[in-house]
Amino acid sequence: MNTQRKVNAPVVIIGGGIVGCATAYYLAQAGVQATLLEKSVLGNEASGRNGGGVRQQCRDRRERALAMASVKLWVALRTKLGFDIEYNQGGNIRMATTEQRMDDLRRESEEELQDGLAVEMWDRETLRRRAPYLGEVFIGGKYCATDGTANPLLAPRALGWAAKRLGATIMPRTEALHVQVQAGHVTAVIAKDPTGELVIETPRVIHAGGPWTPQLAQTLGVTVPIVPTRSVVAVTQRLPHLFDEFISSHDLGVYARQAREGHVHVGGAGAEHDDTFDQTTPLGTIEKIARGAAGMIPALRHVNFLRTWAGTIENTPDKVAIMDTVDGIGGYIIAAGFSGHGFCLGPIAGKLLTEWLVEGEASMPLEQFRLTRFQK
Amino acid sequence: MTEPIEIVVVGAGPGGLSAALAAAQAGARVALVDNNRQPGGQYFRQPAREFRGAASPHQRQGADLWQRVQAAGVHWWAETTAWGAAETRVLTLAGNHAPSSIQPPAIILATGTYERTVAFPGWTLPGVMTAGAAQTLLKEQHLLPGKKILLVGTGPLQLVLAAELVRAGAHVVAVLEGAPIFQKGAAHLGSLWGQWERVVEGASSWLTLASHAVPYRTSWGIVAANGNRQVAGATIARLDAAWQPVAGSEEQIACDTICLGYGFIPFTALAQLLGAQMTWQPELGGDVPTRDANLQTSAPGVYAVGDGAGIGGAALAQVEGEIAGIAAAAQLGHHADTAAQKIQALLPRLTRERQFQKMYAALFTPGAGLDTLxxxxxxxxxxxxxxxxxxxxxxxxxxxxxxxxxxxxxxxxxxxxxxxxxxxxxxxxxxxxxxTLAQVGRVRPRPPLFPTPIPVLGQVQAARAEESLR
CATH class of the missing domain: 1.10.10.1100 (BFD-like [2Fe-2S]-binding domain)
Structure with missing residues (x-):
């Protein structure tokens, strides 16, 4: 028996990460009840497997305005989702160990101030005073007070739950197999859940499949240049309160935040490429994180690590997201390739995609996020 | 210059000791790793020995095995924790006597078990402990866990512990066996043929309890631990065939200590990290690695023996250890010609112990009711x-x-x-x-498998580089 069930939806969202969940949430708020398809469960991939940073500073200039708008949404979401997502504006410090890095940060700060983002340059003395837990190796850093952190295990899911309460249809364990196109326009999505195949008739698809986006897009003849990259985080035992900021150092290759329960999460930052869908935790990466953590926060030197996890980030060639339509496939929008920045940008992406669908135009320009920029 | 290690055996209980001995006797260079200072695992350090003054048969057997392991030239890496592993057959180790990582041609896992906890109202009160914790108190501290002790759980180890507590002077208020063993037991008597050591031990424990008039109830279990800041008593009840408490059968029993002996869960995290396929076998304690006739897992060169590959007791662990030790050594070219013959000769013992394992599982696997308390x-x-x-x-x-x-x-x-x-x-x-539990799924184990400090985590590759220079 292989009966295909048939349903319909005004919009189908493929992917239950933070971008998909936020889109479903804002669409539902605007009165559009989307159907969201997630191959496993909500927030199970990079959206739930990241450092939990919600950061505006140290962004590509194209993303900066989006990050700043997203933080405004995060502040609102803190009270609007009916669930505590542990969002905290504890600030963000990007540290430097070399004069050259300090110069880079200084140049960046000038651009950020021009763009209206309040950041401060901290010299060695200020860093010691404001962040005494940091290692002696740092000679200064850049600080953004309105940056912060949230719990990645909870925030994407809470957006999905809220969307569901507002009337969206959330379908976990449902994998989109194919997007049907007729006469140059999307007509349906064919999907598979544990009980079999189903057809969701729809005129619009938002494809937010993270690192799995290229495979499905390719069946439509659309090439999406996204490479999967492994990211690893290690978690200490519960510790007394040490710090509020999200901290990072590309020189040491690590970043960290202290979660509300006291565990310190340390992840690998910087240029390491580990292009794979493999989500096991490599021992060599644990080693690098451990060494970086000890240099960054000397108090961690004799602390036990309890857990590690690995996730799959979706990198584009320029590490900036794609939000675009495709010529010849009406109703099909790609929102993917957030390159490790999707956790912070998820809410604004969902909001802008909603405006685009409902009002025909997003309130912020999206030209910089065209897919075609890679086809030159 | 040291020759590189060919086989790393993880766990120095009965299975690991037997595996290390068999492999070393076949000519392989073997290292034996254990968290503890002393080899022997839980089985060869039975607490009662401390109080008897003289060596028990177990103790003599363990000491003898250890002597032979040493004589065979096995490298002993004591107080060493295998905290991580990778599918490339790498083990990461934390300990003063061992390298911080190693990638040997073969690994034999004899990692044993941990105790199965049960959640019921009051189980987190001070005074509730596992049977193993009570044993450790007796063994290492020479302390009784309490004055009035209730033992609840299943299996003959409860009888052994109860007898040891009584001999050490404790008041054991009752031993509750969850299984209906008197109804079910007769069908399995045949499996005891040849298990004389076990029969004698059981009978001796039984006699001790009888002479102290310790009540022993079958098809009974705990429903709740009562007390404010400390256990003051327990609510117990008769159990139906599914181990569900029978409404109306509840009784109150005064005690200050409750020992939980509801069996064991195989420790399989290392096997999983090494890439071994797992299979769900509730009668063997849960998830266990699949193994071939030589006890090799689906990960090439990775063998698994003893309770950590499925609860079966010390005697089964030993014969499995011997088989895996011979097979792993043969795989590396040591006495490959005679290995099959040697393993063949061990099969009758293996069959007998597997029969005992089946009987044990049929009698003492807790019913679903235990998880509804x-x-x-x-x-x-x-x-x-x-x-x-x-x-x-x-x-x-x-x-x-x-x-x-x-x-x-x-x-x-x-x-x-x-x-x-x-x-x-x-x-x-x-x-x-x-x-089903299979649908609920399991959480993927990840290194570090034990809480591990940064100085240990930070030297994985340094050691591996050193290793390759040898």
Whole structure:
């Protein structure tokens, strides 16, 4: 028996990460009840497997305005989702160990101030005073007070739950197999859940499949240049309160935040490429994180690590997201390739995609996020 | 210059000692790793020996085995924790006597078990402990865990512990056996043929309890531990065939200590990290690695023996250890010609012990009722203080897998790394969502498998580089 069930939806969202969940949430708020398809469960991939940073500073200039708008949404979401997502504006410090890095940060700060983002340059003395837990190796850093952190295990899911309460249809364990196109326009999505195949008739698809986006897009003849990259985080035992900021150092290759329960999460930052869908935790990466953590926060030197996890980030060639339509496939929008920045940008992406669908135009320009920029 | 190690045996209990001996005697260069200072595992350090003054048969057997292991030239890496592994057959080690990582041609896992906790109202009160914890108090501290002790659980080890407690001067108020062994036991008497040591030990424990008039009830179990800041008593009840407490049969019993002996869960995390396929076998304690006739897992060169590959006791662990030791050595070219013959000669012993294992599993595998004792306010994850109600709330939000409930509730994220609670959480999810445990799934083990400090984590590759220079 292989009966295909048939349903319909005004919009189908493929992917239950933070971008998909936020889109479903804002669409539902605007009165559009989307159907969201997630191959496993909500927030199970990079959206739930990241450092939990919600950061505006140290962004590509194209993303900066989006990050700043997203933080405004995060502040609102803190009270609007009916669930505590542990969002905290504890600030963000990007540290430097070399004069050259300090110069880079200084140049960046000038651009950020021009763009209206309040950041401060901290010299060695200020860093010691404001962040005494940091290692002696740092000679200064850049600080953004309105940056912060949230719990990645909870925030994407809470957006999905809220969307569901507002009337969206959330379908976990449902994998989109194919997007049907007729006469140059999307007509349906064919999907598979544990009980079999189903057809969701729809005129619009938002494809937010993270690192799995290229495979499905390719069946439509659309090439999406996204490479999967492994990211690893290690978690200490519960510790007394040490710090509020999200901290990072590309020189040491690590970043960290202290979660509300006291565990310190340390992840690998910087240029390491580990292009794979493999989500096991490599021992060599644990080693690098451990060494970086000890240099960054000397108090961690004799602390036990309890857990590690690995996730799959979706990198584009320029590490900036794609939000675009495709010529010849009406109703099909790609929102993917957030390159490790999707956790912070998820809410604004969902909001802008909603405006685009409902009002025909997003309130912020999206030209910089065209897919075609890679086809030159 | 040291020759490189060919086989690393993890765990120095009966299975690991036997494996190390067999492999070394075949000519392989073997290292034996264990967390403890002394070899022997839990079995060869039976607590009663400390009080008897003279060596028991177990102790003599263990000491003799250890002497032969030493004589065979096995490298002994004591107080060493294997905290991580990778599918490339790498083990990462923390200990003063061992390299910090090693990639040997073969690994034999003899990692044993941890005790199965049970969640019921009051189980987190001081005074409730596992049978193994009570044994450790007796053995290492020469301390009685309490004055009036109730033993609840299943299996003959309860009798042994009760007898040891009585001999050490404790008042054992009762021993409750969950299984209906007098009804079911007769069918399995044949499996005891040849198990004379076990029969004698059982009979001796039995006589001790009888002479002290310790009540022994079968098909009875605990429902709740009572008391404010400390155990003051227990509510116990008769159990039906599914181990569900029979309504109306409850009794109160005064005690200050409750020892839980509900069996064991195989420690398989290393096998999983090494890439071994697992299979769900509740009668063997849960998830266990699949193995071929030589006890090799699906990961090439990785063998698994003893309780850590399926609960079966020390005698089975030893014969499995011998087989894996011979097979692993033969795989590396040591006495490959005679290995099959040697293994053939061990098969009758293996068959006999597997029969005993089957009988044990048929009699003493707890029924599903054991997992229904928790109430909404009962804590399931002690480290993070997650109750059954918290799990229920996560399920109401749409979670229905072990991983999701962990993510939403933090259950299983604490210092015990899930060893105390992951099975409790899984059972609760399965019951609430009407799924099987297989559908609920398991949380992927990840290094570090034990809480591990940065100085250890930070020297993985340094040691591996050193290793390759040898």
């Amino acid at each position: 928790a109430r909404d306010e009962t804590i399931l994850c002690r480290c993070e203080e997650i109750t059954q109600a918290d799990v229920r709330r996560a399920i109401a939000l749409g979670a229905n897998s072990a991983g999701e409930v962990k993510s939403i509730t933090r259950g299983g994220m604490g210092d015990c790394q899930g060893r105390m609670c992951s099975h409790l959480l899984a059972h609760a999810i399965a019951r609430e969502t009407q799924q």
